[in-house]
Amino acid sequence: MTSTTTRTRFTSLLIATTIATYVLIVLGTAVSTTGSADTCATWPSCSTEWAIGPITSDGLLFWGHRAVALVTGLLLAGAAYTASKIDLDRATRAGLAFACVLFPVQVGVGAALVVRESALVGAAHLLLAMVIFGGLLVALVRTLEIHSESTAGTPASTVDARSIEPAPDDSSDPDPVAATDGGGENASSSGRLAELRKTVGAYVTLTKPKLMWLLCLVALAGMGLATLTGATLEPAVVAATLLGGVLAIGASGTFNHVHERDRDRKMQRTSDRPLVHDRVPVANAICFGVVLTVTSALVMLVWVNLLATLLTLAAIGYYVVLYTVLLKPNTAWNTVLGGGAGALPALIGWVAVTGSVDLPALVLAAVIFLWTPAHFYSLAIAYREDYAKGGFPMFPVVAGDLVARRHIMLYLGATLLAVSLLGWIAGLGWLYALTSIALGTVFLRSVVRQYHDPTKEVALRSFYVSNYYLGAILIAIIVETLLLA
Secondary structure (H helix, E strand, C coil), X not given: CCHHHHHHHHHHHHHHHHHHHHHHHHHHHXXXXXXXXXXXXXXXXXXXXXXXXXXXXXXXXXXXXXXXXXXXXXXXXXXHHHHCCCCCCHHHHHHHHHHHHHHHHHHHHHHHHHHCCCHHHHHHHHHHHHHHHHHHHHHHHHHHHHHHHHHCCCCCCCCCHHHCCCCCCHHHCCCCCCCCCCCCHHHHHHHHHHHHHHHHHHHHHHCCHHHHHHHHHHHHHHHHHHHHHCCCCCHXXXXXXXXXXXXXXXHHHHHHHHHCHHHHCCCCCCCCCCCCCCCCCHHHHHHHHHHHHHHHHHHHHHHCCHHHHHHHHHHHHHHHHHHHHHHCCXXXXXXHHHCHHHHHHHHHHHHHHHCCCCHHHHHHHHHHHHHHHHHHHHHHHHCHHHHHXXXXXXXXXXXXXXXHHHHHHHHHXXXXXXXXXXXXXXXXXXXXXXXXXXHXXXXXXXHHHHHHCCCHHHHHHHHHHHHHHHHHHHHHHHHHHHHCC
């Protein structure tokens, strides 16, 4: 077997082991939250006869967890054996060795938890699994980087900034209505209607409506989690919270358009925005943003509560002042530090129902915060030269694609662990676990593919997959807490 073949096999084994470890963590939390562990009080079998017994949903989950543990152990052993046949860098070897040493300890703690249930032992069991996953992830990232460095010539994602030309200025094009033949009354009426549609469309674009669905899901998931405390979810409060949130998102997007209009002219991706072509006067846009802000605050104050109102205003200020004005143009850490703006709707949703902040809401907010760089860096890689042209020091612009992918992988790993922790703390069940496993695996595989095929198209695919991942996780929370509870 050649060294190249062995390295390829090692990489495949490491990917499979990392995914299997994540599946093991999620199933383990589901065993804990669903009470499936009560079906078995001995280890490694559930009886002296080594009989599995009647298959129930709880039994299937419990034995599935044990089966995945066995498969994970075999994969880890295979990866370790293959690693002994090739030269590895220190980081890869250390991460893999860390996992190999801790895995038997993890199995022993799991056995102790079965024999004698304890909250402290359960927490240690979960923590050890997360540490093992972290070690494997570090080894995987370094392995993929070495593979990428060894196969790279000119990076496929690199584009000469001089070749990027701004999109044509629509405002200089002839008005399609004026260019048509029709000086009569019908043509005039049709022209006014078309102009009205364009104006309304421009104002809608200012609000960044594509962001609304996901952030509303975050708030709704926060409200769903809050019902697990026994709090009542009132339809009027739900409607007011979502309406206030939509208005707040619209205000934030509008002020962002106003502040970045000059930079938007330099970027191909944003060169068709309304303020770039003066479809909306700047003064009108500012007034529009103020009206949206005030209306949002009034809706939240009248129909929700004071704390939710303050958090909503804080979210607007965070995105507009801290992120748009201070962070985005000045530091490569803008996405990481600005992630709090997207995380606040999780707290707003919880507070709308309970009137206070508690641990599940904070963990959900942490999920969004950690997910943000894993999500956005793929877009920034795809449009790296465009962001550079606009003068934004996005992380891939400053550090390069390879380092940015490392951060995507690490933040993705942290996101996956935070999602598992949320399921454990909130007591979420089957649907949440299966969604976490399926979409988490797809998300991880999409990022791994960037190392093998570092093109703009693959980076954009990861960006879209990250949206689907978070959306599915949030929907699973909503369904479990509001429909299946």
